[in-house]
Amino acid sequence: DIVMTQSPDSLPVSLGERATINCTSSQSVLYSSNNKNHLAWYQQKSGQPPTLLIYWGSTRESGVPDRFSGSGSGTDFTLTISSLQAEDVAVYYCHQYYNYPLTFGGGTKVEIK
Amino acid sequence: QVQLRQWGAGLLKPSETLSLTCAVQGGSFSGFYWSWIRQPPGKGLEWIGEINHSGYTKYNPSLKSRVTMSVDTSEKQFSLRLKSVTAADTAVYYCARLSSSSTWGQGTLVIVSS
Numbered sequence: 001d002i003v004m005t006q007s008p009d010s011l012p013v014s015l016g017e018r019a020t021i022n023c024t025s026s027q028s029v030l031y032s033s034n035n036k037n038h039l040a041w042y043q044q045k046s047g048q049p050p051t052l053l054i055y056w057g058s059t060r061e062s063g064v065p066d067r068f069s070g071s072g073s074g075t076d077f078t079l080t081i082s083s084l085q086a087e088d089v090a091v092y093y094c095h096q097y098y099n100y101p102l103t104f105g106g107g108t109k110v111e112i113k
Numbered sequence: 114q115v116q117l118r119q120w121g122a123g124l125l126k127p128s129e130t131l132s133l134t135c136a137v138q139g140g141s142f143s144g145f146y147w148s149w150i151r152q153p154p155g156k157g158l159e160w161i162g163e164i165n166h167s168g169y170t171k172y173n174p175s176l177k178s179r180v181t182m183s184v185d186t187s188e189k190q191f192s193l194r195l196k197s198v199t200a201a202d203t204a205v206y207y208c209a210r211l212s213s214s215s216t217w218g219q220g221t222l223v224i225v226s227s
Contacts, residue, residue, distance in 0.1 A: 040215075042158075049207055050158070052215035061213065093158060097211065101173040102148070102160040 002026050002096050006105035012113040019081040021108045023094035028074045038098035041070055041079045045090045115140025119208045119218035125225050131195040135208030135218055142166050142189040148211050149193045151204040164191050198225045
């Protein structure tokens with residue numbers, strides 16, 4: 001199984017400041033045939049199902065604000081919220097769909113400092 | 114815009130079989146894989162498995178011996194059965210399409226308790 005490790009577990013950030021979440025996979029999720037990273041980021045607000053923010057490592061889902069961005073390749077990835085808003089308080093998960101079983105990171109809880 | 118509506122029993126006794134169904138509304142059923150994912154209270158996400166419109170399945174090896182997924186293409190529904198449940202299977206269960214334009218059901222809390 002590909003193990004997804006996120007850091008930090010908890011991230012207090014002041015409103016308007018940058019939030020950076022890291023995700024490391026135990027093996028590369030860069031698929032050579034399409035040169036795409038099979039890595040997604042989800043946001044889960046309290047009591048709700050997760051919603052997709054980013055796929056292919058850096059492609060923003062339709063309707064997602066541009067303050068959310070994804071970067072990285074291979075085994076190391078980052079989700080950045082450029083200017084934290086109150087509505088961004090949530091748990092964020094990275095997710096690999098490179099191979100089976102599909103796996104998720106343990107989550108990073110973003111809160112207001 | 115596709116939506117997923119799910120239902121099933123929320124309270125089970127140990128050794129019983131969990132049974133959930135998910136209906137795909139407002140979008141195409143074919144050409145996608147449909148997943149089940151669970152989340153124990155206060156914990157992270159675990160992928161259970163997926164099925165396509167032809168009934169082709171992929172299961173998480175950690176649950177494979179107890180999981181069965183099925184599909185009803187005419188109704189645009191897919192189902193999950195998990196047998197011999199224990200307290201460790203207590204979780205919110207979600208149906209989902211995990212591709213781009215990902216869509217999730219509302220979730221069903223399943224509690225296993227004697």
